[in-house]
Amino acid sequence: MTDMATNKRGLTNFDIKVLGITLMFIDHFHEMFAAAGAPNWLDWFGRPVATIFMFLSVEGFTHTHNQKRYLSRLLIGFWVMGVGNLVVQHFFSMGNFGLINNIFSDLFIGVLTMYGIQTIADGHRTRRIGQSILGIVIILIPLVFGGLILFLMGSHAGLFSKVVMLAVPTPITAENSFFLYLGPLMYLLRKNRNWQLLAIAVFALLSTGFNFSQLLTTNTQWLMVLAVIPLAMYNGKLGRSMKGFFYAFYPLHIWGLYIIAVLLGVKG
Template sequence: MNIEAKTGKRGLTTFDLKVLGIVFMFIDHIYEMFSIMGAPEWLDWFGRPVATLFFFISVEGFTHTRNKEQYLKRLWLGFLIMNIGNYLVQYFFSVGNLGLVNNIFSDLFVAVLSMYGIELITEGYKTKKYGTLFKGILCILSPLLLSAIILLAMTNGSMSILMIGYVLPSTILSENSIMVYLATLLYLFRKNRVLQCIAIAVVGALYAGVNVTALFTTNTQWMMVLAIIPIALYNGQKGKGMKQFFYIFYPAHIWILYIIASLIYTHFY
């Protein structure tokens, strides 16, 4: 069942999904930066569907982009710039013990790299080009292998090796860790919106099952299932262009919120 083909131009465009994700993300980050000063916990609920929504958008972006390598390069540069900016902001400002570890570019890079790997494996298998097939396997495995190296370094206390995680995205250091591969499932099911929504629902149910008694307190990630609503309404249209806006807005709003929170906390708490 291809809902995209049936919905025509009615519903939400990619632009609409991005705006929705950005608004919810902004509210969530207000909670993150100001929770130490009493920001209500329910603000955090807005952020739970955001990663899932951006995973879906990344599938659409990867599927329709003309230059997939350039797409990956942009995400890697965003990841690198975000890490440098996080370090510099925390060097001059602080909000209690709140560490600035936000970097959705890491998640998106790992997710899109897995999509690229699947595409290369498919191409290599069809054309009998085993070099292409091997490259695809490497694309999928490299973030996991890097995660193993980082985990081993942490276990052995080799902290200098951890620096590689600030230059190359890994699964273990991604904001959503292993959940980034939900994006891979969404890519595999890209031609069937119903299966995409089922995949999201199943992952959300797994999160809910971790601690059923704390579904509205400490265990709120299950709320990611709410991303199903806008995704189901997606009409397959691009809408207005905002190609570079997210790359600028994402780091800028996090750094600005952190700096404002630091100034308020330092002077009034």
């Protein structure tokens, strides 16, 4: 396979998104109905999902005509999801089960970091040190707010820390924690697909903690490596768009599954 080559065969961006949301739905079905007997192996289907969408965020950031608008959509998605989770749980309760899903957090931080890297590169190319410093600041913003959250939690300022968590995406509160930086790494490797796939494999290995006795039991995150299969088949074509559908599907299917589980009497 030639590096970043495009051809008519293989999977388009749209095809990979459809695959991603299908696997995501299965994973979240397991999440909401595990207490009702949904088998644990359904969880395996969801492990490649975040990696798939991190890769797609690299494609989105690289090819969008308006990077700031792309970032703003992800940030708005984060806010909508965070507030929506609270509203849904206010009216529906599944015992001790907390509705905390918000992949927009991971994607926003990843894309913001890509924007920072691009800003540093532009400053280096134009020999504008101020621009390079700005890029570093951009990258550090989520980390600084993450540190602020930890400080507030340690100082018993619980309410204010919750407000910050709702307002600003940070690696501390993201679904994939610091593993979200796989996205920016794939951005740095964007000119070589094979290196991107290798980076995924390395992160999958790191996710095991080198404790191979728990594979497929308590630690299944390493199955993220399966994302290399569809991504290796990506042909670089956009395919159909349906942008609004994919943005809406994420919160709506999670809230829908959660509400159905509550109405059916599932206890978390």
